[in-house]
Amino acid sequence: MTRAIRLFARGFLLEACFNAKGQQRGGAAWALSPAREGFGSQAFNANPSVAGYALGLAAQVEGDDFARHRSALTSTLGSLGDRILFTCVRPLAVVSSLVVAAVHPIAAAISLLIVYNAIELPLRYRSAVRGLSGLTAVLADLSKEGLPRWTKPFARATGLALGLSAGFWIPAIHGSVGASDLAGALVALGAGGLVLRGRHDQTWAGPIGALLVAVMGILCAGALRAVLR
Amino acid sequence: MIPSLPGLVLTALWAGLSSADQRALGGRQIHQPVVAAVIAGVILGSPERALLVGLWFQLVWIAPTPVGGRILPDTGATAVSAAVIAASVPGGLGLMAALVVGLLVAAVSIPWERALRKGNERREERALASQDPRLLRRAILSGITGPFLRGALCAGAAGAIALALRDWPAAPFRGPGETIIRTPILLLAAALIAAMTLLPRVRQESGRSVFAWVVCGLLLGLGGRLLWHQVGP
Numbered sequence: 206m207t208r209a210i211r212l213f214a215r216g217f218l219l220e221a222c223f224n225a226k227g228q229q230r231g232g233a234a235w236a237l238s239p240a241r242e243g244f245g246s247q248a249f250n251a252n253p254s255v256a257g258y259a260l261g262l263a264a265q266v267e268g269d270d271f272a273r274h275r276s277a278l279t280s281t282l283g284s285l286g287d288r289i290l291f292t293c294v295r296p297l298a299v300v301s302s303l304v305v306a307a308v309h310p311i312a313a314a315i316s317l318l319i320v321y322n323a324i325e326l327p328l329r330y331r332s333a334v335r336g337l338s339g340l341t342a343v344l345a346d347l348s349k350e351g352l353p354r355w356t357k358p359f360a361r362a363t364g365l366a367l368g369l370s371a372g373f374w375i376p377a378i379h380g381s382v383g384a385s386d387l388a389g390a391l392v393a394l395g396a397g398g399l400v401l402r403g404r405h406d407q408t409w410a411g412p413i414g415a416l417l418v419a420v421m422g423i424l425c426a427g428a429l430r431a432v433l434r
Numbered sequence: 435m436i437p438s439l440p441g442l443v444l445t446a447l448w449a450g451l452s453s454a455d456q457r458a459l460g461g462r463q464i465h466q467p468v469v470a471a472v473i474a475g476v477i478l479g480s481p482e483r484a485l486l487v488g489l490w491f492q493l494v495w496i497a498p499t500p501v502g503g504r505i506l507p508d509t510g511a512t513a514v515s516a517a518v519i520a521a522s523v524p525g526g527l528g529l530m531a532a533l534v535v536g537l538l539v540a541a542v543s544i545p546w547e548r549a550l551r552k553g554n555e556r557r558e559e560r561a562l563a564s565q566d567p568r569l570l571r572r573a574i575l576s577g578i579t580g581p582f583l584r585g586a587l588c589a590g591a592a593g594a595i596a597l598a599l600r601d602w603p604a605a606p607f608r609g610p611g612e613t614i615i616r617t618p619i620l621l622l623a624a625a626l627i628a629a630m631t632l633l634p635r636v637r638q639e640s641g642r643s644v645f646a647w648v649v650c651g652l653l654l655g656l657g658g659r660l661l662w663h664q665v666g667p
Contacts, residue, residue, distance in 0.1 A: 390622055
């Protein structure tokens with residue numbers, strides 16, 4: 206258990222000296238030291254929350270399971286971790302905090318931290334424990350009946366939270382905007398949706414797109430007001 | 435509200451911690467715009483205005499994924515810098531300036547992160563080649579200090595901008611500019627981006643049934659809103 210706690214704790218600095226060439230290599234060597242001084246010169250990259258599976262295997266004194274399965278392990282951990290954490294758990298924490306924001310801003314911040322860490326920290330610790338237990342335990346967790354079966358429930362929870370936020374906050378607009386502002390906003394949102402479709406995932410598409418839609422909405426609302434007068 | 439010097443110093447330290455959290459400290463999510471902005475707002479005495487700008491940045495960057503070596507903007511420094519402006523500069527000017535400053539910080543943070551990673555590469559190679567644990571420890575510490583300083587400096591610069599803007603007229607905007615601030619259209623537009631980003635991803639993981647869950651959530655949310663009207667503050 207001490208080894209697992211140590212690997213879990215040191216794993217938080219996995220990406221401290223992340224770089225394009227070695228990626229998480231330095232952090233991995235730190236997490237494993239001094240047990241495996243010769244971690245190797247190859248780059249290492251896995252989702253940090255589940256990297257414990259690979260690091261635990263690498264920490265084994267006997268056997269070379271990690272060396273033999275390194276590339277398959279890291280790519281599986283990367284994609285699985287991204288699917289669970291980045292696609293589902295993190296958005297779930299963010300979206301659920303939007304509802305809590307009605308109570309108080311601080312409640313929203315605390316809710317986001319609690320929802321995310323309540324899921325991620327046990328997963329991170331489990332990955333260290335199972336990695337240290339050996340290849341059989343790791344493969345059991347990465348099989349279809351293991352971690353991957355959690356992506357669907359988390360995705361559904363995220364969808365539920367998204368609907369909950371929208372249902373809670375959209376009625377709040379009533380009374381704070383005029384009819385022409387609302388109509389202008391709807392026109393702009395529709396046009397913006399068509400323009401941004403397929404581009405929304407690019408880093409700057411979000412803020413630039415949001416500002417453009419806002420400006421379009423203002424202009425549409427102004428035009429509607431002028432026409433209706 | 436004019437920020438005090440101790441408040442600005444504390445906010446800069448918070449910004450440094452948020453920045454470091456995004457990559458170097460394991461990602462406890464204090465770099466998420468809502469969290470980073472609200473805590474900065476609490477320090478500066480205006481959590482509601484800080485939440486507004488934090489919410490905007492959170493929605494436009496609701497689920498950024500660092501795939502393919504893509505460097506993401508420093509959302510912690512962005513949100514705290516925006517919160518400093520929003521909390522310190524009153525009225526519509528403060529909110530608009532907060533968004534502009536936040537976007538500038540985000541833009542600057544990407545090449546800054548690229549440079550930090552180059553430094554990480556040099557120190558890591560030296561440490562691993564020498565097999566000296568002290569050099570490795572130093573490389574790790576430098577890897578944490580770099581983003582920390584970035585966040586602190588950006589928040590400090592935002593504080594300087596806030597002090598410069600505080601004497602400007604509180605409401606120079608008229609017409610469309612005033613409307614931008616009065617209507618929630620900025621947040622609505624950001625929410626559109628958030629929905630467009632999230633829905634395809636959760637659909638990919640969950641199949642079309644996710645829309646049934648969204649609709650259930652919508653109905654629950656409407657019910658919750660009605661309840662809130664009855665019992666809420």
